[in-house]
Amino acid sequence: MGFLTTLLSILLQITDNGMKSLGAGFAIGVGxxxxxxxxxxxxxxxxxxxxxxxxxxxxxxxxxxxxxAFAEAxxxxxxxxxxxxxxx
Amino acid sequence: xxxxxxxxxxxxxxxxLAVGFxxxxxxxxxxxxxxxxxxxxxxxxxxxxxxxxxxxxIILGILAYIGTRxxxxxxxxxYNFVEAVTEWxxxxxxDIAGKENGRRFFPVVATIFLLVIxxxxxxxxxINNTIGIAHSLPGPQHxxxxxxxxxxxxxxxxxxSGSKFVAEDKEAPPADDTHATIQFRPFFRSANSDANxxxxxxxxxxxxxxxxxxxxxxxxxxxxxxxxxxxxxxxxPINIFVGILELLSEFIRIISFTFRLFGNIFAGDVVIxxxxxxxxxxxxxxxxxxxxxxxxxxxxxxxLLTLVFAISAVEHHGEExxxxxxxxxxxxxxxxxxx
Numbered sequence: 001m002g003f004l005t006t007l008l009s010i011l012l013q014i015t016d017n018g019m020k021s022l023g024a025g026f027a028i029g030v031g032x033x034x035x036x037x038x039x040x041x042x043x044x045x046x047x048x049x050x051x052x053x054x055x056x057x058x059x060x061x062x063x064x065x066x067x068x069a070f071a072e073a074x075x076x077x078x079x080x081x082x083x084x085x086x087x088x
Numbered sequence: 089x090x091x092x093x094x095x096x097x098x099x100x101x102x103x104x105l106a107v108g109f110x111x112x113x114x115x116x117x118x119x120x121x122x123x124x125x126x127x128x129x130x131x132x133x134x135x136x137x138x139x140x141x142x143x144x145x146i147i148l149g150i151l152a153y154i155g156t157r158x159x160x161x162x163x164x165x166x167y168n169f170v171e172a173v174t175e176w177x178x179x180x181x182x183d184i185a186g187k188e189n190g191r192r193f194f195p196v197v198a199t200i201f202l203l204v205i206x207x208x209x210x211x212x213x214x215i216n217n218t219i220g221i222a223h224s225l226p227g228p229q230h231x232x233x234x235x236x237x238x239x240x241x242x243x244x245x246x247x248x249s250g251s252k253f254v255a256e257d258k259e260a261p262p263a264d265d266t267h268a269t270i271q272f273r274p275f276f277r278s279a280n281s282d283a284n285x286x287x288x289x290x291x292x293x294x295x296x297x298x299x300x301x302x303x304x305x306x307x308x309x310x311x312x313x314x315x316x317x318x319x320x321x322x323x324x325p326i327n328i329f330v331g332i333l334e335l336l337s338e339f340i341r342i343i344s345f346t347f348r349l350f351g352n353i354f355a356g357d358v359v360i361x362x363x364x365x366x367x368x369x370x371x372x373x374x375x376x377x378x379x380x381x382x383x384x385x386x387x388x389x390x391x392l393l394t395l396v397f398a399i400s401a402v403e404h405h406g407e408e409x410x411x412x413x414x415x416x417x418x419x420x421x422x423x424x425x426x427x
Contacts, residue, residue, distance in 0.1 A: 062184075065385070066392060066396070069348065069385075069386075069389035069392075069393065073344060073347065073348040076351030076355065077347055080347065080351045080355070083121075083354070083355065083358060087120075088121050
């Protein structure tokens with residue numbers, strides 16, 4: 001109980017700018033986990049397909065870049081939100 | 089590493105880093121999400137991103153005019169380059185979309201690619217974010233305004249390192265002959281780092297995709313969104329629901345295109361400004377390389393996605409696997425990477 005009141009008193013003392021920085025940090029920190037995992041899965045499957053069929057290199061590369069754009073965009077949204085929180 | 093030449097180069101790099109850090113630091117960046125307004129022409133506010141975009145358009149127009157003057161069977165030099173680029177883009181379009189659809193979509197897709205990549209590369213030149221005009225800071229306001237300190241050396245004002253955040257209810261210190269606290273507005277800034285430019289390109293891409301769908305399939309194209317007679321054959325409740333989702337996804341696609349390009353280029357701009365502030369003179373080279381790569385990839389992705397959505401728009405409705413079909417077509421002839 002004493003721990004909770006201490007925690008609450010610390011949390012209530014965070015200033016406006018401090019909250020902003022925390023928000024920005026969380027936005028990009030948590031928001032970059034899923035796109036990174038997604039891109040890793042995507043590229044690993046592409047490598048697997050390339051290993052099975054090296055002749056289809058062009059097709060695999062094109063479609064991989066296409067899928068990469070969609071996954072990357074989510075990470076960019078998170079970065080954008082962090083920048084907007086911090087600087088605007 | 090014992091090789092004296094390597095050691096010499098390493099020491100030189102460190103010396104340059106130290107010199108840059110001590111004497112030549114850029115100031116802490118002042119990030120603004122919108123383009124900085126420079127002047128007004130009537131009701132139109134001209135921002136620095138607008139100036140950059142117009143410069144790019146004029147340069148592209150001049151290059152296109154010069155590049156098509158001498159059409160010969162065996163081109164040389166600059167004409168060869170123009171023909172190589174055009175042929176590459178046409179091959180990509182035809183590989184993915186087939187012979188006649190590829191030709192039909194080629195002008196818009198190629199324009200989007202050339203415009204976006206030129207804007208991105210123009211935004212990496214050294215004139216961006218460096219030379220600009222000073223705006224005096226307003227008086228006490230209720231929000232924080234970032235200002236930078238400027239010294240006058242000779243007859244040019246240099247923005248020195250260190251920036252001042254003018255807190256609320258306080259005025260900036262008064263300016264005298266050689267010192268001032270100003271708000272710095274550059275003359276040039278990467279055109280796609282303003283959300284309006286990617287938004288406008290995305291809106292035009294959506295307009296063209298709808299136009300191609302309507303001109304190929306007629307009013308039956310609307311059966312994709314409203315699947316009841318007279319647009320489609322049957323009125324299946326599931327298809328009606330899917331149609332509403334498709335309609336929504338058309339608009340969401342505009343937002344996604346915009347933020348993909350805007351986020352990449354704006355974040356790249358911010359990264360370059362900050363890394364120049366933190367570790368000047370050597371380290372930004374790596375990030376300029378990254379931005380070059382990102383600029384090309386984002387341009388290619390924008391154009392390719394427009395192409396893929398156009399293909400799925402002109403297909404006859406009834407095949408539920410639109411995107412798989414488009415991706416299969418994308419794979420048929422080896423894609424754009426086999427050069």
